[in-house]
Amino acid sequence: MASGDSAALASQFTAFCNFGGASGKTTLTTKNCTKMFKDCKLYGKNLTTTDTDIAFSKVKTKGKTEISLEEFKQLLKEVAPKYKKDKKKESDEAAVADMTEMICKQGPSTAGTTGTSKTGGVAKMTDASQYTGAHKERFDASGKGKGIEGREERADNSGYVGAYKGADTYDKSH
Template identity: 55%
Template sequence: MASGGDIKATFKLFATKNNGAEATSKDITRWCTDAGVFGKTCNSNNLDIAFSKVKPKGKNTITVKELDALIAELAKKYKDDKKCDEAEAVTKIKEKMSNTQPKGHGTTKTSKTGNVGKMTDASQYTGSHKERFDADGKGKGIAGREELADNSGYVGNYKGEGSFDQK
């Protein structure tokens, strides 16, 4: 069985509010998902209900103090998945949760199809899109997106700019 200090240290890893002192329902859901606590009957809906029961009135977060009560509420459904009594379910949940490290959720993955390479290679662009990039493939910024007008006061096709006052 894991000691109480381990689960408190792990709580700080998953808690996102108040410098790791408070955790939201989303933080606890992520923690239970990473720990493998959820099953058929013990799921995130049950966790949300248990979270609502143990959180202080008017707050959206819990502290380490409320964690034991949350685990006890969660154990009521967890025992049905694991076919054990409630005390054993609490022990199993605490052990799983204390031995869990946060995993990277929402990390960017590279494409397996290979079509992305063509989209990011500016040398293969044609038409007006080709004008948006220089020879190195770097974007030209606004100069590449808009046809900038010459506001010098001369007509567009007049070739003798600056020669009016010269005689």
């Protein structure tokens, strides 16, 4: 593996490590490993997700749930024989080189993820100022929820009847 390939592999490895909201990670989960193999189109008739899961378990440190870049390189060597059968490569080393090249060319795919709603009207639903009836009582003027105060009618428990206007005036002189 050339040093350029190694740097590119490290870059893509980090990209897949950080996929899904994490940032600054340098270890790969089994979920992101499977995503990498799918996105880079490394799976075939012989190499399946089960094979990568088994190889992942073999190379990871006991008690850990993620693998480092060095352990990932070992994983590539573990799955190379099945990849070699799928792609008709002459040796395991050629299979590892081909997988590395495929990974270096393809980053994490975001196909199927969208940032906006296709149904429309979501902005209206999240704008509390447009609520009517009992729902508008659940939010203050800024749109922040009132919590339990907005959902339940609380009893006054002051001892006065609800419509009585002279509360706390008995002891006061006129």
